[in-house]
Amino acid sequence: MSIINFFQKPSRHASRESKGNFDQYVHQMPDPQNAIDILEGWNSCFPQELGLTAGTHPLFADQRIVEALDRFGPLDGRTVLEAGPLEGMHTHIINARGPARIDAIEANKLCFLRCLVTKQILNIDRANFLLGDIQEWLARHEETYDLAFACGVLYHMHDPALLLQRLAKRSKALFLWTHYFSETAMPEKDIRRGPFSGKVHDHNIDGHTVRYYERSYYMANANASFCGGMKDRHYWMHRDDILMLLKAFGYDEVTILQEEPAHSGGPCFSVFCRKTDEM
Secondary structure, eight states, X not given: OOHHHHTOOOOHHHHHHHTTTTTTSOOSOOOHHHHHHTSOOOOBOOOGGGOOOOOSBOGGGOHHHHHHXXXXXXXXXXXXXXXXXXXXXXXXXXXXXXXXXXXXXXXXHHHHHHHHHHHHHHTOOSEXXXXXXXXXXXXXXXXXXXXXXXXXXXXXXXXXXXXXXXXXXXXXXXXXXXXXXXXXXXXXXXXXXXXXXXXXXXXXXXXXXXXXXXXXXXXXXXXXXXXXXXXXXXXXXXXXXXXXXXXXXXXXXXXXXXXXXXXXXXXXXXXXXXXXXXX
């Protein structure tokens, strides 16, 4: 290229094309809010004292997680697995207890990126956030964790009993918060039954038969704030079947911490499980 050509003024066409090509840059003063704003769909809010705007749910102070940690005891030197960290707020609570390491596995791409923003803002220094399928991690990663968290995960799964089986193989203790199916708590005309197809099938795992209640998201996954499962067809388990499997898979201590049969999203409970001979 000659010097003359190099300094030649761009054509009008080239000038028009260049306009708007720099939207990937942020021109404001550097601030944590900028990182929050580039990712839509936030569910969680940040601690009020930080003065940041994100979602509305104060998951950074979720008492379900606090109660489970209190029940478990000191985390010093312990390893933790978190299935579905969402936006890292529960990870923040766990991190504050000083575990040796947290492996937090998130399958939702936007949720994973929001976790990284939360990690930066809240200085979550003991967690590894990994993008991928928790089922695959449990099947292929052979480590046994001291404590596992599955908060808001089980009822989104296409194969929830398999998740319980794999969590039990890879954790000495488990905290589970989940919705469940119950004919008593959610009778036939209950409005919360709307997303269920009415199909129920028996599923066998390790010689145990459990009931799978088919359910759909009805295109809710099109919203950026969607934080459900990886397939539209997912299954809720019956309350009794969940408790039965936890015991069958080796947790000799199974304690219901909280239960809300009238929850607007469907009956739910918090369960803490432990293999006392491995602690």
